[in-house]
Amino acid sequence: MNSSTCKDSVELLLEYLDGELNTELKARLEQHLDGCSPCEDFLKSYQATPALCRKALAREMPREVAAKLTDFLRSEMAKAAK
Amino acid sequence: MSLDAESRKIQGSAPLIPSEDTELLTRAQAGDVAAFEGLVERHRSRVFGLAQRMLNSADDAAEVLQESFLSAYRNLPNFRGDAQFGSWVYRIAANHALMRLRHRKVVNQVEGPLDGPQFNERGSLVEEVSDFRDAEGEAMDKELREAIEAAAARLGAEYREVFVLKDLEGLSYEEIAELTGSTVPAIKSRLHRARLSLRTAIDHFYQERS
Ligand SMILES: [Zn+2]
Numbered sequence: 001m002n003s004s005t006c007k008d009s010v011e012l013l014l015e016y017l018d019g020e021l022n023t024e025l026k027a028r029l030e031q032h033l034d035g036c037s038p039c040e041d042f043l044k045s046y047q048a049t050p051a052l053c054r055k056a057l058a059r060e061m062p063r064e065v066a067a068k069l070t071d072f073l074r075s076e077m078a079k080a081a082k
Numbered sequence: 083m084s085l086d087a088e089s090r091k092i093q094g095s096a097p098l099i100p101s102e103d104t105e106l107l108t109r110a111q112a113g114d115v116a117a118f119e120g121l122v123e124r125h126r127s128r129v130f131g132l133a134q135r136m137l138n139s140a141d142d143a144a145e146v147l148q149e150s151f152l153s154a155y156r157n158l159p160n161f162r163g164d165a166q167f168g169s170w171v172y173r174i175a176a177n178h179a180l181m182r183l184r185h186r187k188v189v190n191q192v193e194g195p196l197d198g199p200q201f202n203e204r205g206s207l208v209e210e211v212s213d214f215r216d217a218e219g220e221a222m223d224k225e226l227r228e229a230i231e232a233a234a235a236r237l238g239a240e241y242r243e244v245f246v247l248k249d250l251e252g253l254s255y256e257e258i259a260e261l262t263g264s265t266v267p268a269i270k271s272r273l274h275r276a277r278l279s280l281r282t283a284i285d286h287f288y289q290e291r292s
Contacts, residue, residue, distance in 0.1 A: 005205030014274040041211035042199065048214040049281045050249035055222050056230035057250060061130040065144045069126060070119065072148045077115055077155065 004032050009039050013046050103167045111158050118158070122151050125168050129175040136179040136246050138235055146182065150175040176247070176261050183239045196241065196279035212288035226287055233283030237276055244269050245276035 009032045015021050016029055033040050103124065109117035129150055133143035154161075154171045161170060202208045237245065243262060247253045248269075255266045262269070 005201070006199075006207040007201045007205035010199060010207075010278075011274075014270055014277070036207075038207040038209075038211060041213070042207060045211050045214045045285060046277060046281055049277050049284060052214065052222075052226075052284060053230055053234065053245075053280055054250050056227040057135050057234060059131060059134045059140070061127045061134075062140065065130065065140070065147065066126060068144065069122065069147055069151065073119070073122065073151055073155065074115075076152055077118070080156075 004028050006032075006036060006039050006042075009033065009036070010042065010046075013043060017047060104163065107158075107161070107163070107167050111161070118155060121154075121167055121171075125171050126151070128168070129171060132172065132175055132246075132251055133179045135250050136176075136183055136243065138231075142182060143179075146175055146178045149178050153178075173261070180243060180261065183243060196237070196275050197282040198275070198278040199282065209285075210289075212285050212292070214284060214288070225291075226284070229283055229287040230280065233280050237279065240264075241272050241276040241279070244273045245280070248273055249277070 009029055012021060012025060012029050016026065021029065033043060103121065106117045106120045106124075110121060126147060130143055130147050133146035133150075134140060137143055137146070150171060153174050154167075161167070200208050234242070234245070244258060244264075247258045247261065248255070253261075255269055258264070258269050259266050264272075
């Protein structure tokens with residue numbers, strides 16, 4: 001069973017990183033990764049992607065948005081109190 | 083590897099003590115406006131972050147923020163103390179953001195299959211993979227950030243929602259399934275496609291740079 005391809009291996013990466021692969025698939029993937037440096041590098045890049053995206057897409061709430069929210073809710077609450 | 087722990091850290095807000103919420107909530111339910119504002123203050127940045135990343139627009143996120151807290155306010159009498167206020171309002175916001183995301187046409191949205199790795203006819207990887215560096219604590223390269231923003235903006239709604247909820251917000255597959263109405267296997271499959279597409283964009287960025 002050492003016929004697995006890079007393509008097969010890439011398809012297993014999400015479940016592999018989640019620790020959800022069964023013993024057989026995990027062994028097969030690890031065997032492929034051991035003998036395939038492109039896939040080994042690919043795994044590293046796949047694994048690094050979410051953290052890079054979190055960093056790139058992090059946003060602080062602008063102060064004026066917070067101020068507008070407060071004004072909006074105050075006027076709505078005042079309407080409701082009438 | 084725990085993405086969840088990592089993403090909590092990145093959200094950067096001080097840990098919230100739920101018992102303080104409970105006290106504020108009791109007062110807010112009794113009509114104390116200042117107490118409700120206290121709750122808003124404690125949870126608004128997390129809600130804004132979710133909506134901003136889901137919708138990729140500060141204006142839309144600001145509207146979701148208003149809608150969500152207004153909806154929470156109107157539903158205060160129905161809220162039962164056995165749930166956390168924070169997760170309740172977060173769920174309201176996630177629903178509002180999802181509805182908006184699904185009802186709008188994403189500009190530059192990818193039609194057809196997303197980008198992914200290239201294989202030859204024998205199923206072997208044909209491209210060289212760049213070395214992804216992510217220096218902890220270091221500010222992100224501006225061009226890399228823009229490349230990631232552009233790639234994330236091209237994701238279709240069904241990819242974007244699972245990627246944001248899992249990889250950026252750190253929700254569990256089960257929580258995402260409940261919010262989106264999708265099955266866990268479908269969520270995993272779309273998340274994998276989204277990651278492959280974003281990975282490709284980052285890879286291209288590094289290839290062009292070197
Ligand atoms: Zn391989």
